[in-house]
Amino acid sequence: MAKFSKLDVLQTVNTQGMMPLFYHPDVTVGKQVIKACYEGGARLLEFTNRGDFAHEVFGELNKYCANELPEMIMGVGSINDAGTASLFMQLGANFIVSASLREDIAKVCNRRKVPYMPGCGTLTEIGKAEELGCDIVKLFPGSVYGPGFIKAIKGPQPWTSIMPTGGVAPTEENLGAWFDAGAVCVGMGSKLIGKQLIKDKDFDQLKVNTTEALQIVQNVRVKS
Numbered sequence: 001m002a003k004f005s006k007l008d009v010l011q012t013v014n015t016q017g018m019m020p021l022f023y024h025p026d027v028t029v030g031k032q033v034i035k036a037c038y039e040g041g042a043r044l045l046e047f048t049n050r051g052d053f054a055h056e057v058f059g060e061l062n063k064y065c066a067n068e069l070p071e072m073i074m075g076v077g078s079i080n081d082a083g084t085a086s087l088f089m090q091l092g093a094n095f096i097v098s099a100s101l102r103e104d105i106a107k108v109c110n111r112r113k114v115p116y117m118p119g120c121g122t123l124t125e126i127g128k129a130e131e132l133g134c135d136i137v138k139l140f141p142g143s144v145y146g147p148g149f150i151k152a153i154k155g156p157q158p159w160t161s162i163m164p165t166g167g168v169a170p171t172e173e174n175l176g177a178w179f180d181a182g183a184v185c186v187g188m189g190s191k192l193i194g195k196q197l198i199k200d201k202d203f204d205q206l207k208v209n210t211t212e213a214l215q216i217v218q219n220v221r222v223k224s
Helices: 006-016 027-039 054-068 082-090 103-111 123-131 147-154 172-181 195-200 203-223
Strands: 018-022 044-048 073-077 136-139 161-164 186-188
Touching: 006 018, 006 044, 006 073, 018 027, 018 203, 027 044, 027 054, 027 203, 044 054, 054 073, 054 082, 082 103, 123 136, 147 161, 147 172, 161 186, 172 186, 172 203, 195 203
Parallel strands: 018 044, 018 186, 044 073, 136 161
Antiparallel strands: none
């Protein structure tokens, strides 16, 4: 069962403006990644469902957060069907993210008042997602669409909240372009939590990277 309310999650998405995301099959490594992000200032993180027994890993990580990092809001990405969404919500997922729009996922999330952020690539998909109760939609892959897509959507639909993921980098130029276009938040994976960084177990650097990225987000938002 989700620890945080839907309103708490959505407010944190808006406030933090950046959602770190990662997957690793080792629980110990996962704990170190989450702790580094937490100490770097992040209070929102997406664990991606991309490996065998990912739900078991998530369950352990979410219990770790509840005991050691009480303000961390853990959610799950790469969800493809309602059954998988329900499984992770039973393990305490506070939000669900998918690469595409799935009506079946929206329904099970709505029943439990858990935010669902589906991947959308057209105005029609975005409109459908909003009809299904999705407050924030994911733009994926962001590198293909670019900030111009968000700016164009915000013209006729200024109420739409979009979170680009894929191709987002922790630089003032890149983040500035996304937030200038109207992004509410950005999802950041390998550009923040790189494979080499995890391989080297350089979690101190991940903490620094997280702090710096969050600061850039705040800085560019002031200018937007």
